[in-house]
Amino acid sequence: MSAIYRLQCKAQSYDWGKFGDVSKVAAYAKASGATVDDKKPYSELWMGTHPNAPSIVMDESKTPLSELIKNNADLSTKAVYDQYEGDLPFLFKILSIRKALSIQAHPDKTLGARLFKEFPEHYKDPNHKPEMALALTPFEALCGFRPLNEIAQHLETYPELKELLGNDVSEEFFATVKATGESTSEKNVAHNKQVLKKVFGTLMRSSQETVTHLLSKLIARLNEIKASDPISKLVIRLDQQYPGGDVGVFSCLMLNYIIMEPGQAIFLGANEPHAYLAGDCVECMATSDSVVRAGLTPKFKDVDVLVNMLTYQYGSAESKKMTPIKFGEHSLLYDPPIDEFSVVWTKLGADEAEKQKPIEGPSILIVTSGSGKLTGEALKTESDYELKEGYVYFVGANTPIVAQSGSSELQFYRAFSVATNH
Incomplete structure (x- = not known):
């Protein structure tokens, strides 16, 4: 029995995706045999067993990946198989983003x-959904609350936000930042979070009429002074993408604005506010579709649940970025503080090879650029598999692999899960 299977993966088409001719998702979907329409947005490529877009083994029988895993416990290891009831605990994705989520x-x-x-x-499953995003191209996101003094500064720079919050809430926030904003004592941090929750709650519960009025006032002022700093430009852009007074535009003055280069990653734990804004990324998450939304969307907004669920942790944009560790001569491991998944990024120059140690659990890999071959050992026999941009493979547990690049650079990402007792 083989331990390596090439997968056919499905693309999802949402309004915010990049159009076919420039979307990484579209390019990779073509490798799975999809026909691409340049005028259609291609937003997500799903790699895994999620029933909304399940991956299929590319063989005569077109076996669903979920069935392959369910029927062969060895491909997961017994420990992983038992822990996740014969399923894959993660969903691996490529995202191509034209406008903010x-x-x-x-x-x-x-x-x-x-x-x-x-x-x-509104909520389709009971699971949690921690996720990690790794930049494939320069990638923009909002992630977590800014340091308190930065938010206070924005209340001064953008008086429309201060007006929206009202004098009492604004003054209480200023006083708190002045008194305990820099403090690290547990008591003060807890108090700061309560005040931050009050500020964010007031913002998100503002009347639509007031938001529309103050946002148009803000945009008019920024256009008049020809504001060119990154945050003002972001405010203008988000307002153009979601016209008509979306409270989410104001949120970007309170959340960290992060720009990542390829190789940089962020981890988004439970109850942390975020929004992806632009670019292409590799994303991995626990298998779930549970989302609470509150802005920059025409979809259902659940403001009270969102305001009450957040942790209100605050800190710098840099503190949100992950620090990878070496996994091999040409590979880095991104290992978030959760059980369901980790991701390895491998980058080989022309005519280079790397042997990757066997992983004690199932994995999925996608080639994001270049070409070459993968040699996998299974039952003492070796087989070669072609690596090309957009090719996706499922690799069974405990399978040693060797990746070899061709005449140009080869890059691939590999998501995996191991049992939690490790």
Whole structure:
């Protein structure tokens, strides 16, 4: 029995995606045999067993990946198989983003289960959804609350935000920042978070009429002074993408604006506010579709749940970036503080090779650029598999692999899961 299978993966087409001729998702979907329409947005490529877009083994029988894993416990190891009930615990994706996604957070397991039980029409499953994004191209995102003094500075620079919050809330925030904004004592940090929650809650619950009025006032002022700093330009851009007074535009003055280069990554834990804004990334998440939205979206907004669920941790944009560790001569490991997944990024120059040690769990890899070959050992026999841009493979547990680049650079990302007792 083989331990390596090439997969056919499905692309998702949402309004915010990049169009076919420039979308990485479209380019990779072509490798799976999809016909691409240049005028259509291609937003996400899903690699995994999620029922909304399940991956299929590219063989005569067209076996669904979920079935392959379910019927062959050895491909996962018994420990992983038992822990995740014969399924894959992660969903691996490529995203190509033309316009901002909603400001959102993902519930933890307890809240996820409650929302699913009480509002199944809005929340489709009870799982939590921690996720990690690794930049494929320069990538922009909002992630977590800014340091408090930066938010206070924005209340001064953008008086329309201060007006929206009202004098009492603004003054209480200024006083708090002045008194305990820099403090690291547990008591003060807890108090700071309460005040930050009040500020964010006031913003998100503002009346639509007031938001529309103050946002148009802000945009008019920024255009008049020809504001060219990154934050003002972002405010103008988000307002153009979601016209008509979306409160999410104001949120970017409170959340960290992060620009990542290829090789940089962010991890988004449960109950952390975020929004992807532009670029292409590799994303990995726990298998779930549980999202609480509150801005930059025409979809259902659940403002009270969002305001109450957030952790209100605050800190610098840099503190949100992950520090990878060496995994091989040409590979880096991104290992978030959760059980379901980790990701390895391998970058080989022309005519280079790397042997990767066997991983004690199932993995999925996608070639993001270049070409070459993969040699996998299974049952003492070796087989070669072609590596080309957009090719996706499932690799069974404990399979040693060797990746060899061709005459140009080869890059691939590999998501995997191991049992938690490791």
